[in-house]
Amino acid sequence: MIIFRLPDLGEGLPDAEIIEWYVKEGDTVEADQPLVSMETAKATVDIPSPHSGKVIKLHGDPHDIIQTGEPLVTFEGEGQETASGDSGTVVGQLETGDEVLHESPTGIQTASTESPVKALPAVRALARNLGVDLKTVTPTGKGGGVTADDVRNAHSHEDYRIVVLKGVRRAMSISMDQIYTGVAHATLMDDADIETWQDAEDFTLRLIRAVVAACKAEPYLNAHYNHESQSLKVFEKVNIGLAVDTPDGLYVPVIQDAANRGSEDIRETINLFKDKARQQSFRQDELQDSTIALSNYGTMAGRYATPVIVPPKVAIVGVGSSRKSVVAVNDVPAIHRMLPISLTFDHRALTGGESARFMSALIADLQR
Numbered sequence: 001m002i003i004f005r006l007p008d009l010g011e012g013l014p015d016a017e018i019i020e021w022y023v024k025e026g027d028t029v030e031a032d033q034p035l036v037s038m039e040t041a042k043a044t045v046d047i048p049s050p051h052s053g054k055v056i057k058l059h060g061d062p063h064d065i066i067q068t069g070e071p072l073v074t075f076e077g078e079g080q081e082t083a084s085g086d087s088g089t090v091v092g093q094l095e096t097g098d099e100v101l102h103e104s105p106t107g108i109q110t111a112s113t114e115s116p117v118k119a120l121p122a123v124r125a126l127a128r129n130l131g132v133d134l135k136t137v138t139p140t141g142k143g144g145g146v147t148a149d150d151v152r153n154a155h156s157h158e159d160y161r162i163v164v165l166k167g168v169r170r171a172m173s174i175s176m177d178q179i180y181t182g183v184a185h186a187t188l189m190d191d192a193d194i195e196t197w198q199d200a201e202d203f204t205l206r207l208i209r210a211v212v213a214a215c216k217a218e219p220y221l222n223a224h225y226n227h228e229s230q231s232l233k234v235f236e237k238v239n240i241g242l243a244v245d246t247p248d249g250l251y252v253p254v255i256q257d258a259a260n261r262g263s264e265d266i267r268e269t270i271n272l273f274k275d276k277a278r279q280q281s282f283r284q285d286e287l288q289d290s291t292i293a294l295s296n297y298g299t300m301a302g303r304y305a306t307p308v309i310v311p312p313k314v315a316i317v318g319v320g321s322s323r324k325s326v327v328a329v330n331d332v333p334a335i336h337r338m339l340p341i342s343l344t345f346d347h348r349a350l351t352g353g354e355s356a357r358f359m360s361a362l363i364a365d366l367q368r
Contacts, residue, residue: 168249217361241290
């Protein structure tokens with residue numbers, strides 16, 4: 001048998017989630033034929049077959065997480081290893097703690113451990129998904145093994161449910177763990193007076209234009225920071241990562257070279273991104289290479305915030321809900337429409353003065 005293992009799908013991603021199998025066990029496939037759709041922390045990708053042959057085993061079901069380098073598909077043919085790592089008589093593996101007990105056609109070969117929990121990998125995955133502690137489950141399977149029904153029965157007696165983070169949400173969780181141990185976040189907050197804006201103003205385009213103007217005034221915020229070399233890579237192009245919220249999590253597609261593109265071109269790209277977010281159909285390259293981020297959370301709720309930076313970027317602009325406020329105009333009270341702005345920057349790489357000047361240029365452009 002020949003094992004096809006999950007390849008690195010880009011940027012050293014540790015795993016991917018199975019979305020949909022395009023083939024089934026027993027099918028004969030051609031080289032480069034799509035085998036499966038998988039979602040990484042970056043995008044949804046189709047994985048092609050590395051060669052022609054007959055599919056013997058699919059290693060995983062939809063929504064299972066497969067680690068990079070783990071078996072994905074087993075093909076018929078001569079290879080260096082088999083699907084089980086054995087002579088082919090093994091039909092499954094029961095995991096017990098740190099040990100692996102083999103289930104053969106003649107029964108379970110137990111090991112001398114103290115009351116181990118015996119369960120197939122798929123059953124363990126089901127228990128993790130449902131939040132069931134296998135040690136509390138009464139086993140009814142062969143040789144004292146815990147079955148999937150045992151896990152489901154144990155779960156049915158609970159008055160709560162566990163939601164296991166997957167796909168984009170799981171990627172966000174992992175990123176947040178890394179961010180809060182590696183970035184010195186600092187946030188500035190201020191308001192832009194947008195009373196002169198027209199009713200038909202394209203809100204997002206004005207924000208993008210203002211970010212471009214601010215990057216021109218303070219280029220160091222349009223950069224990546226390298227912690228090991230303690231250096232800034234300052235970019236000429238302004239590639240704006242635009243946060244797009246979906247029921248399944250947050251995507252951040254990138255408006256490439258925003259400074260040198262027309263308004264209609266950028267608007268078409270934004271509309272395309274919205275459609276792709278609904279369909280979860282982003283290409284990997286559409287989510288890469290941002291140099292600064294923009295989050296317009298105010299379209300839903302919120303005035304000020306402390307947006308978080310995803311390294312290696314050093315800045316993110318957050319925009320809250322606009323509101324009518326009493327302001328002083330020529331020393332006379334007036335009611336103007338105000339737009340709250342939050343700017344989070346990485347204080348390891350940037351000074352407060354640089355960030356304040358960036359904020360000032362951003363607001364000046366919005367108030368034009």
